[in-house]
Amino acid sequence: MVGGPAEKGLAQEIVATGGAGVRDLTGTDLRNGVLAMAAAGVAISNDSGLMHIAAALGTPTMGIFGPTDPYLWAPLNGLAATLVQDKEKLSCQPCQSTVCKVNDHRCMRNIAASEVVGIAERVLGEAGARVTN
Incomplete structure (x- = not known):
């Protein structure tokens, strides 16, 4: 962490x-x-500088996007994936703001941990790595 x-x-x-x-x-x-x-075997991050550093280093990277737009800011790495909540249409998304004044960051809170795990496992699989517990 x-x-x-x-x-x-x-x-x-x-x-x-x-x-x-x-x-x-x-x-x-x-x-x-x-x-x-x-x-890291896989880097899981919000849209941040460290996410882009991981991608630049060639680490399999998963970017979680809420207030920012993955179309503009996705990690540039062939071993990367992005995740955006799709449970509900939020009129404020993407707002490009770090402080939510509308929905208590529902754009991030609506993303279930199980979704993150599933995509991380896929990213690891594509990278040819083994997921071990």
Whole structure:
């Protein structure tokens, strides 16, 4: 789990749930994020700089898009996939804003973890990697 200092609490929850294979690399040192993207079997990210770094490094990458448009900002990598919620039509999407003033980020909250896992497994499969638990 990579992210800024504000994500420390969330990272601790994810590490506690994910077990020994999950590491908390949140903080202010961007090098940790870059090294994590290089070492990852698959990078799962919102539309962010680290998503694009992972794609540039050749890491199989999955971009989750809500307020931004994957048509414009999808990772440029042959081993990449994008995910956008399709449960409901949101008139505000894409808004290009990091602060939701309309729908409490439903564009992201409507994406189920099972969808993310399914696409991540497909990305790994296409990369010829094995998914191990």
